[in-house]
Amino acid sequence: xxxxxxxxxxxxxxxxxxxxxxxxxxxxxxxxxxxxxxxxxxxxxxxxxxxxxxxxxxxxxxxxxxxxxxxxxxxxxxxxxxxxxxxxxxxxxxxxxxxxxxxxxxxxxxxxxxxxxxxxxxxxxxxxxxxxxxxxxxxxxxxxxxxxxxxxxxxxxxxxxxxxxxxxxxxxxxxxxxxxxxxxxxxxxxxxxxxx
DNA sequence: CGATTTTGACCAGCGC
DNA sequence: GCGCTGGTCAAAATCG
Numbered sequence: 001x002x003x004x005x006x007x008x009x010x011x012x013x014x015x016x017x018x019x020x021x022x023x024x025x026x027x028x029x030x031x032x033x034x035x036x037x038x039x040x041x042x043x044x045x046x047x048x049x050x051x052x053x054x055x056x057x058x059x060x061x062x063x064x065x066x067x068x069x070x071x072x073x074x075x076x077x078x079x080x081x082x083x084x085x086x087x088x089x090x091x092x093x094x095x096x097x098x099x100x101x102x103x104x105x106x107x108x109x110x111x112x113x114x115x116x117x118x119x120x121x122x123x124x125x126x127x128x129x130x131x132x133x134x135x136x137x138x139x140x141x142x143x144x145x146x147x148x149x150x151x152x153x154x155x156x157x158x159x160x161x162x163x164x165x166x167x168x169x170x171x172x173x174x175x176x177x178x179x180x181x182x183x184x185x186x187x188x189x190x191x192x193x194x195x196x
Numbered sequence: 197c198g199a200t201t202t203t204g205a206c207c208a209g210c211g212c
Numbered sequence: 213g214c215g216c217t218g219g220t221c222a223a224a225a226t227c228g
Contacts, residue, residue: 111201113220126219130199139219201226211216 092154106162107131109138117141131160 109127116123122142129136136156143149 110199112222114202115218115220118217124218128220137219197228199226199228202224204222206219206221208219209217212214 094152096150096152107136107158129156129158131158134159 108130110130111125112128113126114123115126120141120143124139124141127138127140129138134156136154136158138155139153141151141153143151
């Protein structure tokens with residue numbers, strides 16, 4: 001994967017204010033656990049749009065400010081063995097502006113890898129949920145251009161309740177200011193308690 | 197002492 | 213078919 005369809009983020013012009021964008025692919029039906037939806041599945045409303053899939057530039061395309069597209073609901077098909085059933089796990093990505101890479105989202109993560117990706121001077125870290133049976137993965141990437149921008153990509157849905165209280169998420173919002181460019185988003189955040 | 201991080205190696209998918 | 217890039221594993225080290 002060269003560059004995620006996440007074309008959000010730090011608008012060059014309006015970079016003054018902190019930005020907090022996220023994309024969500026809501027397609028949680030496997031596992032059949034209704035609880036999964038909130039924990040990490042359908043947190044945000046999925047805004048599907050076209051996929052630029054430029055891929056051409058390659059070099060510093062990602063690093064640069066190549067935004068324009070929109071959200072996307074990416075579904076990763078995990079097929080291992082012949083008989084193995086393909087498990088579709090939604091993938092969420094959101095960009096935050098924070099000094100710390102690791103944002104406490106209420107879950108426990110264990111780092112299982114770190115790789116330096118191209119177009120990025122900073123390495124990408126791979127985390128995994130430590131809970132048993134929870135195959136949620138998360139990867140944190142930092143933009144080489146703006147070290148203050150951290151791209152966090154969640155993969156999968158949690159099958160267990162959060163460790164901490166929901167207020168915790170507020171704390172996250174404290175760490176990163178919410179960019180209420182879309183009323184839709186901010187509304188959902190403020191009014192509804194989607195994070196229970 | 198247990199859990200977690202660190203780091204290198206290994207492997208798989210894709211492009212050329 | 214080979215090489216590159218990205219993702220994961222696994223053993224050792226470190227922290228609490």
